[in-house]
Amino acid sequence: MTASNFIPVVDMSSWHGGSTADRKRIASELTDACRRVGFIYVVHHGIPADLLEEAFAWSRRLFNLPLEKKMLAPHPPGPSVHRGYSWPGLEKVSQTIYADEEKDKQAEDRKVHDVKESYEIGSEELLQQPNVWLPEDVLPGFREFTTKFYWRCFDVAKELLRAIALGIGLDDEDFFSRFHSGLNNQLRLLHYPPVEAEKLKNNEVARMPAHSDWGTITMLFQDQSGGLQVEDPNQQGHFVNATPMNNALIMNVGDLLMRWSNGFKKTYLALITQPRIDYLKSTLHRVTLPPLSQGSSVESSMALSRYSIPYFVAPDPTALIECLSACADTQNPPRYPPVTQDDYRKMRARGQNRGVCATGPRNLRNILPIFGTTRSSFVVHSAPTYVFVNSAATELMNDALFMKTTLGRRYSTYMAWVEGFKYTALADGCKLKLATDYRSATQTDRLSERTRYPMSGQYYPPPPSAAGSGGPQKSYPPPPTSPPANQTRFYPPPPGTPSYPPPGAAQPQPQAQVQSPGYPTPPHQNYPPPQQNYPAPPQQSVSPPPKTGTPTSYPPPPAQSFQSPPQHQQHMNLAIRNNGAATPPGNAPAYSDAAPNAPQGYPQEKPSAQQAQPQPGPSAGPPPAPNMSAGAPTPGQFVGASTTMDDVGTFNGGSYRISHRDCNTIVTIQLAMGCPLTARPGVLIAMSPTITLKGEYKFSMKKLVAGSDLGQSTFIGPGELLLAPSMLGDITTIRLNGEESWSVGKDAYVANTQGVQRDYKRQGLGKAMFSGEGLWVHKISGVGLLWITSFGAIIRKDLAEGEKYIVDNGHLVAWNVKYVMERVSSGGIIAGFATGEGLVCKFTGPGTVFLQTRNPRAFGAYMAGNTAPP
Ligand SMILES: O=C(O)CCC(=O)C(=O)O
Numbered sequence: 029m030t031a032s033n034f035i036p037v038v039d040m041s042s043w044h045g046g047s048t049a050d051r052k053r054i055a056s057e058l059t060d061a062c063r064r065v066g067f068i069y070v071v072h073h074g075i076p077a078d079l080l081e082e083a084f085a086w087s088r089r090l091f092n093l094p095l096e097k098k099m100l101a102p103h104p105p106g107p108s109v110h111r112g113y114s115w116p117g118l119e120k121v122s123q124t125i126y127a128d129e130e131k132d133k134q135a136e137d138r139k140v141h142d143v144k145e146s147y148e149i150g151s152e153e154l155l156q157q158p159n160v161w162l163p164e165d166v167l168p169g170f171r172e173f174t175t176k177f178y179w180r181c182f183d184v185a186k187e188l189l190r191a192i193a194l195g196i197g198l199d200d201e202d203f204f205s206r207f208h209s210g211l212n213n214q215l216r217l218l219h220y221p222p223v224e225a226e227k228l229k230n231n232e233v234a235r236m237p238a239h240s241d242w243g244t245i246t247m248l249f250q251d252q253s254g255g256l257q258v259e260d261p262n263q264q265g266h267f268v269n270a271t272p273m274n275n276a277l278i279m280n281v282g283d284l285l286m287r288w289s290n291g292f293k294k295t296y297l298a299l300i301t302q303p304r305i306d307y308l309k310s311t312l313h314r315v316t317l318p319p320l321s322q323g324s325s326v327e328s329s330m331a332l333s334r335y336s337i338p339y340f341v342a343p344d345p346t347a348l349i350e351c352l353s354a355c356a357d358t359q360n361p362p363r364y365p366p367v368t369q370d371d372y373r374k375m376r377a378r379g380q381n382r383g384v385c386a387t388g389p390r391n392l393r394n395i396l397p398i399f400g401t402t403r404s405s406f407v408v409h410s411a412p413t414y415v416f417v418n419s420a421a422t423e424l425m426n427d428a429l430f431m432k433t434t435l436g437r438r439y440s441t442y443m444a445w446v447e448g449f450k451y452t453a454l455a456d457g458c459k460l461k462l463a464t465d466y467r468s469a470t471q472t473d474r475l476s477e478r479t480r481y482p483m484s485g486q487y488y489p490p491p492p493s494a495a496g497s498g499g500p501q502k503s504y505p506p507p508p509t510s511p512p513a514n515q516t517r518f519y520p521p522p523p524g525t526p527s528y529p530p531p532g533a534a535q536p537q538p539q540a541q542v543q544s545p546g547y548p549t550p551p552h553q554n555y556p557p558p559q560q561n562y563p564a565p566p567q568q569s570v571s572p573p574p575k576t577g578t579p580t581s582y583p584p585p586p587a588q589s590f591q592s593p594p595q596h597q598q599h600m601n602l603a604i605r606n607n608g609a610a611t612p613p614g615n616a617p618a619y620s621d622a623a624p625n626a627p628q629g630y631p632q633e634k635p636s637a638q639q640a641q642p643q644p645g646p647s648a649g650p651p652p653a654p655n656m657s658a659g660a661p662t663p664g665q666f667v668g669a670s671t672t673m674d675d676v677g678t679f680n681g682g683s684y685r686i687s688h689r690d691c692n693t694i695v696t697i698q699l700a701m702g703c704p705l706t707a708r709p710g711v712l713i714a715m716s717p718t719i720t721l722k723g724e725y726k727f728s729m730k731k732l733v734a735g736s737d738l739g740q741s742t743f744i745g746p747g748e749l750l751l752a753p754s755m756l757g758d759i760t761t762i763r764l765n766g767e768e769s770w771s772v773g774k775d776a777y778v779a780n781t782q783g784v785q786r787d788y789k790r791q792g793l794g795k796a797m798f799s800g801e802g803l804w805v806h807k808i809s810g811v812g813l814l815w816i817t818s819f820g821a822i823i824r825k826d827l828a829e830g831e832k833y834i835v836d837n838g839h840l841v842a843w844n845v846k847y848v849m850e851r852v853s854s855g856g857i858i859a860g861f862a863t864g865e866g867l868v869c870k871f872t873g874p875g876t877v878f879l880q881t882r883n884p885r886a887f888g889a890y891m892a893g894n895t896a897p898p
């Protein structure tokens with residue numbers, strides 16, 4: 029079958045200004061083609077040929093730039109922002125569904141990189157996805173042209189959406205337009221470099237594997253090279269050429285229009301339902317070897333360079349895509365739960381980039397090993413939704429992603445993301461019933477984005493210049509040398525919170541790397557801004573006590589007058605917020621601007637855009653000086669390392685993101701080729717198959733006491749790692765600058781980058797040691813990043829020179845301060861904890877102490893008390 033008689037052609041010339049009959053005819057031709065094939069050549073669409081030529085000329089100019097220039101606008105890590113330049117091999121498109129017996133084939137396929145480069149452009153209005161532009165002098169005029177072209181394409185898109193609304197039979201021609209302000213579309217410039225035809229044919233490399241698009245419609249412009257193929261909806265797995273047609277655009281239906289119209293993907297649902305034919309199809313398509321010219325053989329041919337420009341039309345992020353009543357009836361009830369564009373996009377993006385397909389049910393089985401559940405089988409039924417663990421898999425009908433988290437030793441939660449909604453179940457034996465089916469989930473289980481989307485990252489192979497280093501581990505090609513063009517952006521606070529101005533001209537600058545070996549640094553990042561601004565402490569004082577009654581007079585607080593942290597740091601206080609009532613009366617000590625002898629902060633290895641903004645956490649720069657009143661910090665003066673916002677950053681050879689900080693914290697680490705990372709055994713939850721793992725055990729006498737605490741796992745990139753501690757708590761990053769040594773509690777150590785040294789030591793307790801109990805800690809020094817975990821939230825306390833502070837042992841996480849350990853008897857300052865008495869540590873500044881808000885032992889005792897039989 030040839031393209032011309034397979035993909036219908038629709039001529040829009042009499043759409044504009046045509047009679048009602050003309051418009052109805054065009055609308056029904058278009059919609060009919062959407063029903064039968066899902067792909068349509070649209071001619072006389074309204075974009076002039078010379079404008080299209082110009083667009084291709086800009087694309088060629090862009091991709092002809094040297095790599096290091098293109099890397100000045102790198103695609104940010106993670107699936108949430110899809111903008112800027114993606115180098116060959118970065119993205120792996122996949123949607124193929126494999127039968128169980130084809131597992132090996134699928135694993136093989138995932139190793140095949142997509143040989144394409146692309147540049148994604150969105151609207152400037154979509155703040156969640158800031159554009160990543162090249163510096164203007166690298167390609168003057170590029171930004172202006174592509175922006176203009178973006179909006180020109182949208183004009184055409186609006187007409188196509190109108191025609192579809194009319195063709196479906198909606199009374200309201202503007203129905204779809206109302207969900208499309210245009211800000212959420214995406215213009216994609218694509219270049220497929222020349223490649224040996226034989227390699228493409230043999231699947232040694234790919235151009236773009238079969239997939240459906242995620243939005244409402246796609247308008248695709250392609251050059252004359254060929255290679256685009258569309259699946260024949262009547263013959264699964266059979267693809268036909270979408271031969272280039274001069275000046276035509278190819279329109280195809282995306283998943284969201286399919287869902288709106290109660291459409292189907294034959295591949296998934298035809299097996300279980302008899303689909304009606306009148307649904308709009310989101311058809312699989314791919315880019316592969318173009319037809320060879322007559323007489324030439326695959327062995328001797330090259331697939332030439334190919335350029336294409338898709339324009340993805342998507343509803344606004346919050347638009348709820350629900351089955352249209354015109355497309356459902358009692359025989360054909362809605363097939364898909366409502367979903368917002370943003371939810372759906374994220375679900376697809378996750379699968380797309382991780383090499384895990386988020387929409388193919390059978391791919392669940394490929395996901396399971398990633399989450400370490402190789403011995404379990406999961407079965408998902410549509411309604412009610414059940415998950416069976418350790419039982420035989422039968423049939424999978426929903427699109428789902430699973431993740432397992434462990435709560436202590438006994439309980440596991442299994443979370444399923446089905447069609448973008450989260451289900452949670454607690455294992456009781458081997459059978460799990462999910463909490464909700466999707467209908468109730470849509471109303472009651474709309475959890476926060478962070479909770480619903482656990483996979484924060486994706487595997488980014490290093491840029492091509494960095495690949496293939498076969499040499500010794502420490503010698504890697506240099507990272508890209510400049511930051512993305514646009515890093516100055518003011519992110520408005522959420523509604524209802526006071527807003528503080530953005531940090532002045534604090535644009536992150538590339539900074540010399542602190543660590544010695546040079547790994548290819550992942551591209552500089554434009555992370556989303558912190559989500560929250562916290563209100564400033566109120567200015568007013570609490571009213572003085574009433575004059576009547578026995579006046580009680582308390583001695584004034586010690587004369588110490590510590591200085592206030594800079595204003596923005598006060599706002600970052602998350603651990604204890606000043607609600608006004610606790611503000612000390614007017615005689616509070618005077619504050620000045622800077623603390624003498626305040627401990628020095630940790631140098632940034634590489635500042636990120638986010639780090640230029642006020643943010644909490646140890647990586648946010650020098651610790652603020654404490655603000656003391658009556659010898660204790662004034663409420664509002666703790667610097668909470670605790671936060672629910674993601675902490676993101678880079679290090680030499682990788683990047684990290686700490687997310688899900690609602691007690692389910694994970695750290696996602698991207699490692700460049702050859703970059704090592706050391707972690708505590710057991711913290712791994714998932715990793716890319718490209719990571720190599722070296723288990724290493726330092727055996728010594730210490731092991732007798734240290735047990736597994738001295739063991740370590742070393743992971744070597746490239747790829748992604750997901751690490752999580754076993755406790756319910758947070759994770760914090762400490763940047764080590766080589767000049768200090770940290771003591772880290774037995775259970776607090778999670779992982780560190782190369783350059784960090786770790787030992788396990790018993791603290792010299794001197795006369796304070798008693799009853800054989802000691803305090804074993806990790807002694808950590810060197811240069812690099814260290815990740816620690818807490819039970820509960822983590823609080824950072826910075827101590828000025830000579831400042832003293834007492835902390836219960838059970839709440840200690842890490843410190844770099846001198847300390848003295850003491851036993852405090854029952855009724856002492858630590859009274860009230862489950863142990864009744866215990867060790868406390870008295871610290872003397874300067875330095876920093878990290879505390880955890882919960883005491884694991886106390887919690888253990890509490891749990892034991894509550895789980896004992898009555
Ligand atoms: O390059 C092409 O022709 C197709 C591109 C495509 O399908 C996509 O980017 O989704």
Ligand SMILES: [Fe+2]
Nearest residue numbers: 239240241313
């Ligand atoms: Fe596509």
